[in-house]
Amino acid sequence: MTAPSPNRTYQQLRAHLATLKLDAAAEALAGVLDEGDDKSHVDVLERLLDIQVTATTTRKRESRRRLAGLPADHRIDDFDFSAQPSVDEALMRDLATMRFVDKAGNILFIGPPGVGKTMLAIGLGHAAIDAGHRVYYTTAADLVARCHKAALEGRWANTMRFLAAPQLLVIDELGYLPLTGEGAAALFQVVNRRYGHGSIVLTTNRGISQWGEIFDDTVVAAAMLDRLMHRSVIVPIDGESYRMRAHQQHTEDLRKALADNTA
Numbered sequence: 001m002t003a004p005s006p007n008r009t010y011q012q013l014r015a016h017l018a019t020l021k022l023d024a025a026a027e028a029l030a031g032v033l034d035e036g037d038d039k040s041h042v043d044v045l046e047r048l049l050d051i052q053v054t055a056t057t058t059r060k061r062e063s064r065r066r067l068a069g070l071p072a073d074h075r076i077d078d079f080d081f082s083a084q085p086s087v088d089e090a091l092m093r094d095l096a097t098m099r100f101v102d103k104a105g106n107i108l109f110i111g112p113p114g115v116g117k118t119m120l121a122i123g124l125g126h127a128a129i130d131a132g133h134r135v136y137y138t139t140a141a142d143l144v145a146r147c148h149k150a151a152l153e154g155r156w157a158n159t160m161r162f163l164a165a166p167q168l169l170v171i172d173e174l175g176y177l178p179l180t181g182e183g184a185a186a187l188f189q190v191v192n193r194r195y196g197h198g199s200i201v202l203t204t205n206r207g208i209s210q211w212g213e214i215f216d217d218t219v220v221a222a223a224m225l226d227r228l229m230h231r232s233v234i235v236p237i238d239g240e241s242y243r244m245r246a247h248q249q250h251t252e253d254l255r256k257a258l259a260d261n262t263a
Ligand code: ADP
Pocket: 074, 078, 079, 080, 081, 083, 084, 111, 112, 113, 114, 115, 116, 117, 118, 119, 120, 203, 242, 243
């Protein structure tokens, strides 16, 4: 029996990799083999698998990012902490390690409009995706509308499963719109389903003492808070709106420029 030619072995190897759907390794095969004769078989194998693992990890991460529906690309590193002294940078960096997700803890960002609540919630969402978690972003209003529709169409159980599944659920903008009794009940069910096994990052413009007003029902409000506060970190943010500040700065710069021109 004669040994197969190197060409034939190469073709078989290429075909094996393709059959096993190790596409990145298949594509890299020729290049890796050309990298030099001093490479041992173990080196070549390690290099190929490393290429494949990197490609698979990246593909899965980007797929999680697509499914998460985060509305912007904000990262915690983009947040200007010096402009918002009421946010503890060390705490945010600690939260970004995602230990709170491993403990199914919750985070509540509470503060007036424009202070960066959504930006930080999105930043934590991206950090969770990078750490390998499944994430889903929704506004409170969209969540309630989705649950309402699901109930009408007989998909309630499916929708509850969907909202319970990701390791991190971001619920943005609670309290901007008052919730109907049905809406409050739906939100409560979502929070209750996730209680103890999945994290929630929630943003709201209403202080905890005003939650009765959002839900128009202090009993539901209290029950929801009780679940949310379990292993939770509350991040109150105050100060003026970042957007307003940027706007004021812009106006100030314009005024200066005009004054310089007319001087
Ligand atoms: P909120 O959700 O509290 O209403 P946002 O997170 O939507 O506020 O912030 C309003 C805008 O200002 C966004 O474009 C956000 O990226 C920006 N912003 C707010 N705070 C900061 C900050 N500290 N550093 C950088 N950008 C900020």
